[in-house]
Amino acid sequence: MTAPDEAISGLAPASDTVTVLGLGPMGRALSAAFLAAGHPVTVWNRTPGKAGELAARGAVVAGSVEEAVRDGQVIVACLIDYEAVRATLERPLDWAGRRLVNLTSGEPAQARAMAAWASARGIGYLDGAILTPTPAIGTAAATVLYSGAGEVHEAVRGVMAALGGDGVYLGDEPGRASAYDVALLDVFATSVNGIVHGFALAAAGGIEPGRFAAFATGIGGLLPELIARFGQQIQAGEYPGDRSTIGSAAAGIRHVINAARAHGIDTSALAASKGVIDRAVEAGYAEEGLARLATTLLPVDRGGAPARRG
Ligand SMILES: NC(=O)c1ccc[n+]([C@@H]2O[C@H](COP(=O)([O-])OP(=O)(O)OC[C@H]3O[C@@H](n4cnc5c(N)ncnc54)[C@H](OP(=O)(O)O)[C@@H]3O)[C@@H](O)[C@H]2O)c1
Structure with missing residues (x-):
């Protein structure tokens, strides 16, 4: 296994270790993409038994958050919300040489608060927002936005390239990716509302x-x-x-x-x-x-x- 500090190399080699926290549909898709790119992957989920075929494909299934974070150089969180991320990470963990990429959807203020939380603990933090559905992850159709410390983005972008498509860095304001995300979700949510209403009126x-x-x-x-x-x-x-x-x-x-x-x-x-x-x-x-x-x-x-x- 590579020493954590060797991850600071721009486009990182596939030997860089990745930990994925959260095995909902998106966490599983991210894990599969990191595995497909050749990264050693450790996965963790609050409720055990969600790793599915990831273990058979080579992922290590960690029994605790501590073990999961210890295994990775890049720690990717993809949970239901920021409260879940805080609940998961609010414990003594060894962050030396590790970086946290939070791909959980939320609000800009939550992203800024999470960045401040990470900064207070000396954790290199990058926020992110996934704009595409799970089947697109690992393909050219994937779009992931990032915002936060530029040096953290530089350090992890080689690893994150495994997710495919466009990885768009929006600058050092940590809430920026989330600001795009909520506005785009607005378009989606209101469009879906109009579509289902149209179907209801048509059916009537x-x-x-x-x-x-x-x-x-x-x-x-x-x-x-x-x-x-x-x-x-x-x-x-x-x-x-x-x-x-x-x-x-x-x-x-x-x-x-x-x-x-x-x-x-x-x-x-x-x-x-x-x-x-x-x-x-x-x-x-x-x-x-x-x-x-x-x-x-x-x-x-x-x-x-x-x-x-x-
Ligand atoms: N699915 C998509 O197509 C898609 C697309 C774009 C962005 N995203 C974003 O990606 C993130 C993950 O989405 P998802 O589809 O994988 O599933 P999700 O239903 O949003 O999240 C499920 C994950 O959150 C965990 N979780 C919930 N509460 C927790 C808590 N208090 N502590 C620790 N873990 C907790 C669940 O663990 P348990 O199994 O233990 O409940 C599970 O791992 C979300 O922010 C979502 O908005 C998803």
Whole structure:
């Protein structure tokens, strides 16, 4: 086994030892990718018996956190939340020559608090956020964001390359990866809500899910261009209403709400969306494009400060 300090070598050799804390679906996928890249891997999970085929593929299954951390040069935590990471690591552990990469999803403030916790204990800490599902890990399709101490990123990036795809370093502010993560999860969560609501409304209208899906995927196909265009407009602070307007969206969402209510379908999420649109209309944005709604959500705009018009 290599001495821990030899890991500080930029693109590290596959002999660098990796410990994965957490064997949920993502922890197992990470462990499999490190094994596939040739790293000696030790795994640990709070509840025993979750290592599955990892042991047969060569992973050491540690019986304790102490043993797991002792085995690794790069300690990768992938647990349900930051509280679980703290609960797991809040004990005397030998961190000499080791680095902690926390790929647990959370909030920016939690990432900053975790970095401070690690700093107070002299632990080299890198925060991270995984943007792709488990099957993508270890393939070119994987995207993992990192933020935190630059020297820790340099030391572990060779090992983390085993996860495949893009490893994007966002700088030394530890909450940065998480800030991207929560905003992207926002897009995903609200999109899923819209999709399932559409299926419910279609079903109530007697439309087969398969038939509906064929048309709904057409809407999905519009989104990449729309997201890129909104990005440009929000960056420029200009919201042309040449393609469609907030005033038109206000009429459209009324139809959806009325139709859903007629079937007794929950309209709470739609009502919240309508509330945002109505506020934008009241603020004088009816003739502007939908990207303007991003500013209507901001407290500064709602309070009538600089961004507000009319
Ligand atoms: N799965 C995905 O597709 C995906 C994609 C992107 C990001 N992520 C992120 O990756 C992280 C792990 O996700 P996951 O899908 O593997 O499963 P998960 O259900 O989010 O987390 C399960 C893991 O957390 C452990 N755990 C829960 N509470 C704990 C505690 N108090 N102390 C110690 N360990 C605790 C579980 O151990 P036990 O078995 O003992 O309960 C298990 O190892 C999450 O932050 C998730 O958001 C997942």
